[in-house]
């Protein structure tokens with residue numbers, strides 16, 4: 316049984332707390348946040364504190380705060396020498412935790428929003444450790460949370476994070492643009508839902524290169540020009556034009 320303290324009360328913390336609470340082999344000792352009260356989206360029976368001096372003893376401390384705050388939070392923590400502290404960031408160097416004896420990274424490769432449930436067992440966890448024995452303990456903890464645990468260097472983890480930004484953050488931003496274009500014409504945005512679903516589902520059967528369709532990959536110049544003319548006065552012109560150029564350029568590599 317591992318005793319765990321979670322630091323931060325955002326999206327990742329919300330999902331990690333639920334995964335720990337649902338586990339028979341993990342024990343959520345405490346949750347730390349900046350707010351004076353435990354936010355409502357958390358199970359209200361969780362032991363909560365907002366003063367780092369009141370933080371309880373645990374085997375693991377998982378820092379789930381903004382990348383820019385990890386170093387500061389870590390520096391304020393004073394922990395037992397036997398404890399392990401990890402952060403959950405894709406691109407933050409593990410060494411930001413190096414004031415502690417045992418430290419590492421536990422980066423869950425998923426997009427987390429409080430209002431959408433996840434099954435942590437299906438989420439790959441990318442790990443790193445400050446020594447072999449620490450890495451093994453982080454691996455033990457991670458395998459209790461997920462079916463897939465991958466050991467990576469900091470550089471590999473950052474590249475995984477960059478890939479995740481392309482595959483999730485950028486593609487979702489495209490959905491935001493699509494929604495705005497439809498809304499500007501009072502067209503029901505749900506009309507795109509089957510297409511959004513099929514775009515993801517296709518990848519269960521085809522590689523992304525095999526799945527690519529549309530005017531750019533066909534180099535359908537008349538259609539592309541028509542779209543650009545319609546977008547000319549909007550802020551979406553540049554992004555449409557740039558992505559179309561990139562798809563045409565990379566056509567031979569696809």
Ligand SMILES: NC(=O)c1ccc[n+]([C@@H]2O[C@H](COP(=O)([O-])OP(=O)(O)OC[C@H]3O[C@@H](n4cnc5c(N)ncnc54)[C@H](OP(=O)(O)O)[C@@H]3O)[C@@H](O)[C@H]2O)c1
Pocket residue numbers: 323324325326327328348349350378379380381382384387388403404405406422423424425426427428
């Ligand atoms: N969301 C994702 O999809 C995702 C996926 C994988 C990894 N990650 C990583 O997980 C970490 C947390 O991301 P998130 O999405 O959960 O962020 P988030 O929802 O924005 O939550 C960030 C949390 O950090 C707290 N915080 C910020 N500065 C702090 C400080 N100086 N002291 C104490 N607490 C502070 C915030 O407190 P307040 O609520 O009081 O502002 C908030 O509880 C990041 O390192 C991120 O890169 C995120």
